[in-house]
Amino acid sequence: MKGDKVYILGIESSCDDTSCAIMENEVLLSNITASQTIHEQYGGVIPELASRDHQKNIVPTVDAALKKAGVNLSQISAIAFTRGPGLMGSLLVGTSFAKSLSMALHIPLIEVNHMQAHVLAHFIELGGKKIGTQWPNSELLTPNFPFLCLTVSGGHTQIVKVNSHLEFELLGETVDDAVGEAFDKAAKILGLPYPGGPLIDKYAQKGNAEKFSFPKSKVPELNYSFSGIKTSFLYFIHDNVKQNPKFIEENLYDICASYQNHLVKVLLSNLIEASKIHGIKQIAVAGGVSANSELRKQLKETGGKLNWEVFIPPFEFCTDNAAMIAITGYYKFLKKEFCDLSVVPEARYPL
């Protein structure tokens, strides 16, 4: 610690990105991510290969983050790391590294819930301002408490009520697949490379979103279910291809637009309900799927009708990154929420 400045070194290794960030209070000094491309050829993340790559990447990533930040290890106030949820083998690499570094430097260790970190990415400062964009009034850049956050990625689909930096209430979540999986598995069925979400988004822009319809799964309260939607998509494609072997190539844009529109409508219907029940109009999004252009468009359209203020972080802070771990570490540091060296990762780790 230098003066009243807190320097947090954050480590993220829950899935297939090895990331390290250095934060000076809420200001991001560096955020270096080594993304693994080896999984593309398998059409999904292979846990064993992910842990091996984390093992290879972690030391160079931490070195690069320190160098870019212009900070040396003796200045670091605490180490924050992702404890879960995630892939056990991947989490073990980051956890063991963080424990060793905290022990060697005699500084506190802070465990971070990855889902909480996705939400707190909204509070990162870069270049003298908060990173997010708020719609429609671009001056107010961070949500006020309490706000709702829809966290959507390849591994998660949740609606949370955020009462303060460290106080979260889970209002709803998927009971099976995440929405990112629903995008990626549909893309795979269409013969598109992994991860297919961004390609569905791209092709959808040229298609008719009303051409095909898909069933909505019934789930209690504010929860989601995407596995039935995915299966119905599989049958829809099989049945049509049986009648017309060129069905996919002749209708690719319309299939992507209709399917994407369906997923976005499902996501928004619970969010609208949550906003009504809790009387909250500050709405944030987080996670890789928040890059989806239709989701962004419909959030703004719905927000316009319901008087929402919508908060969307830049893409690099939506996908997995260590800056979100470091900012969460900073808030926990202020409250002295440290953990001891006996801490172990949790593949399933509720908020």
Ligand code: KG4
């Ligand atoms: O947060 P993230 O990088 O990793 C985790 O899963 O934690 O999210 C990756 C997910 C993948 O499923 C990917 O297909 C999806 O985000 N994704 C998108 C878009 N960009 C990324 N899905 C739909 N449209 C996009 N533009």
Ligand code: ZN
């Ligand atoms: Zn994530």
